Amino acid sequence: MDFNIIAPMPVSEVELIASNIPEDDHPDWDSAATYDQGARVISTLSHRIYESLVDNNQGHDPLGDDGSHWLEISATNRWRAFDQRRSNTAKQADRITYSVVPTQDCDAIALFGLTAGTVRIEVWDGAARIYDRSFAMADTGHVVSAYTWFFGGVVYARQKVLNGFPGYIGHRIDITIDATGAVAEVGHIVMGRNNLLGRVRNRPTVQFVSHSRKGYDDFGNEILVKRGSTRKVDLSLLVPTHQAQRVMDIVAEVDGLATAFYVSGDAPSFGIEGLGFVDDHSQPIDVAGESVFPLILKTLK
Template identity: 35%
Template sequence: MFIVPPYALTDSDLSSSNLTEDDYDEYDSGTTYADGNRVIVVADHRIYESVQGSNTGNDPSTDDGTWWVDVGATNRWKPFDQTISDQAEGSGSITYSIDLSSFIDTVTFFGLAASQVTVEVLDGGGGTVFDETQTAADASEIIDWYTFFTAEVDPEPELIFDQITGLSGYTLNITIGDGADPAPAVGQIVFGRAYRLGQTLDGTEIGIEDFSAKSEDQFGNLSVTERGFADLVNFQFSFRTDTARRVKRILSENRATPCVYFADPEIVDYGATVYGFYEDFLVPLSAGGTSLGSLDVRGLV
């Protein structure tokens, strides 16, 4: 079992992207906005919507909700806004180039809709130290010749790239799509240093928490309003008792930070990969050398 605390991406780190930040016009303090008008503030990479008419001189980035409402990140910055369901969208491919200021060894993707993803790392001199392409398709339904020709291949929503040597001063290049994808999209890109907490055990559980609204009228007819959902994973894992203090320290340091948790990069098809927060951590320690832990993680929507 692994945890990946996220790299804190800054404006200076993101050196380039083929996604332009022009979702709407930039906010202008001298313009009068009508109810429903939208603007962007590039300084905080957010989109705001006016909630009143005759809206002049009210800075949306400092407004208390009287004049503006924050409706989300700009398209370029959506993969880094801690919201999986609100995807960044492109055409052909989506590219990012990031100048690293601290070490990373793992890059993860959530909410993917693309044919493939390529991760490349260049050293300070431009030499390639990592270059890997993964197909973003779930072909697990194909089990014989019949299903080879008839099965629908679903997109793979999560991918993990590990064993990367991304040192400070190196460049991380990400390409989502093969250049011909009609509408590549990604919900979140999370990268950082992976920490091994222990060995994932049988009995690890996966599920979802659905936020759809279901109502029934007096005649028993059901109506459903579809909404988002959060992934749930209950990790069962073992670890050496003499590493308990380390495990506790890593988890406590990230108690208020959404992180990536996964069973193992080799078994991503099991669905035990989640980006979110863990619940309270309490483990009975064993003097026999190996302790058994349980950790509930609730994913972001």
């Protein structure tokens, strides 16, 4: 198995040129309006949602507020697919569409937190469509017997990774997330350059990490507070020693960014894929040839 990381490119108003999701979650902030405590507004400059913390809130711009008048809630629905979080999903009835024009070479895309029957990726060079692929999101990995084949229901994959398409600077990439008859969702989209780091050594570890907590009610009874879960992936890579600097440069490039990682090759992924960040990386060097590089990644909720 080969281990890959997608170095994410920024997606701002420059790159995102169209979407069928309107940015109308709440009224746009108006300097002349007076807001009561709990009222919500959006800013189409920051693409964020804000909630008023006080009554008679007038003339205080959320963008320059120090937290006295406004609480930042989240990205707007249209921009949640690019806010470095998976659980805060963008939603739209039937389908979601995004059109992105890369400002750097972009040959890979990863979509997380999906609710979709199909995902379609198109690439346009001017008026010419040069790439067009659709992917059915039904996950047959949940079929483990004849019974589950006939009666287990349809299970849909929650993520999709694709690389090798011609997303060069100036091309338009159209993304369609289709859930006809239901609500389409996507938690986060990573677009950027694919990087192969090395070969995965045997016995990587994928650890389930629960963030739920035990609490107590007013009578001292135990209650469980569900807070979701993440995964910790601990693996070692075989890398030609002369490529050690290249690997370290890639790790430094994605530091602090929501990054897509996955394995490629003929073997199953074994759960070694997700949206996360590099938590630890060391490079003991074997000058004779191949070096073994330990790598720890943690996924994002």
